[in-house]
Amino acid sequence: MKVAQVSNDTIKINNVPDEELNGRKGAVVKVLGCGLCGSDIIKFEHKTVPAGTVLGHEIVARVLEINSDTDFKPGDVIVTTHHIPCGTCVYCKNGNVSMCRHFKETNIFPGGFSEKVFLSEEHLQNVAYLKPENLTEMEASFYEPLSCCVRAVRRAKLRAGSDVLVLGLGSIGILMSQALKASGMKVLGCDILAERVEVLKGFGVDAVTNLPPDYRPDAVFLTAGADKTVEIAIKTVRDGGKIVVFASTPDSFPFPNNEIYYRELTVMGSYSPDLCDMRESLELLRSGRVKVDGLSTVYPLEELEQAIRDTKNAKIMKAYIKI
Numbered sequence: 001m002k003v004a005q006v007s008n009d010t011i012k013i014n015n016v017p018d019e020e021l022n023g024r025k026g027a028v029v030k031v032l033g034c035g036l037c038g039s040d041i042i043k044f045e046h047k048t049v050p051a052g053t054v055l056g057h058e059i060v061a062r063v064l065e066i067n068s069d070t071d072f073k074p075g076d077v078i079v080t081t082h083h084i085p086c087g088t089c090v091y092c093k094n095g096n097v098s099m100c101r102h103f104k105e106t107n108i109f110p111g112g113f114s115e116k117v118f119l120s121e122e123h124l125q126n127v128a129y130l131k132p133e134n135l136t137e138m139e140a141s142f143y144e145p146l147s148c149c150v151r152a153v154r155r156a157k158l159r160a161g162s163d164v165l166v167l168g169l170g171s172i173g174i175l176m177s178q179a180l181k182a183s184g185m186k187v188l189g190c191d192i193l194a195e196r197v198e199v200l201k202g203f204g205v206d207a208v209t210n211l212p213p214d215y216r217p218d219a220v221f222l223t224a225g226a227d228k229t230v231e232i233a234i235k236t237v238r239d240g241g242k243i244v245v246f247a248s249t250p251d252s253f254p255f256p257n258n259e260i261y262y263r264e265l266t267v268m269g270s271y272s273p274d275l276c277d278m279r280e281s282l283e284l285l286r287s288g289r290v291k292v293d294g295l296s297t298v299y300p301l302e303e304l305e306q307a308i309r310d311t312k313n314a315k316i317m318k319a320y321i322k323i
Helices: 038-045 101-105 121-126 143-156 171-182 194-202 227-236 257-262 275-287 301-312
Strands: 002-007 010-015 026-035 058-067 077-079 116-120 163-167 186-190 206-208 219-222 242-245 266-269 296-300 318-322
Touching (some): 002 301, 010 301, 143 171, 143 275, 163 227, 171 194, 171 219, 171 275, 194 206, 219 227, 301 318
Parallel strands (some): 163 186, 242 266, 296 318
Antiparallel strands (some): 002 010, 026 116, 026 318
């Protein structure tokens, strides 16, 4: 089978032996497509994974072979994600599932940018779902990234009707804005790119390229990693407000201690989802309360590296790797 493997500064398409069950509990699935996540780009650009790694986790797949106690069967088209919290450790008990050691160790094998993937029984029982019939494969691939946004909204614990600013309208900012609106917030999106502002407005959420001078939201969600967004968030959020960090920023950025202290600001991070967030994500997509049509651009597996470059250079919103 074909796989896209990280190899130093490039990605190579190689042939490796097919994934097979070989008596294991779980399923071998044919990957139909896989969304390109920002974390995939960071791992490739910063060389944080060893050579030979197959990236990708936002998969839509068809079951080929299965040995499972679940109701899935060959031919089913499913969505799944890669990490699963244990539910019993100190992190899970305190709502920090992203920090669960089991969560970090579980994965699909070899990775989503391959023709076939092995899913464990644990994946099938906890994070795999039948693709809703009213969603295209590409639309369904947003199941995992949207679930990350759902968790960020849940963790913020905002009062219904709160004014919320989303800074950065890439695909995650578009998803986050809609997830916030679906939870009853009054949302304003902001991006320097006018075309992205128009995309969000087309989904029924207010958006601007320049913030009103007297705008003081209850919370700011950072969905872009530029250091300027941190400055804008601190300057804009009301006293006593919240800043939710959902993007990495330069390591050298100074910690605004006095602003946080004297203004009683809450600054929090949010990373990956819990099981309940995944279920809610799929329902938001199925019901149309979150729309994703037109957000992705299709690339074949052989053009994965080009898709990475185009995404990084803001030529496209998001890439969907058709396999």
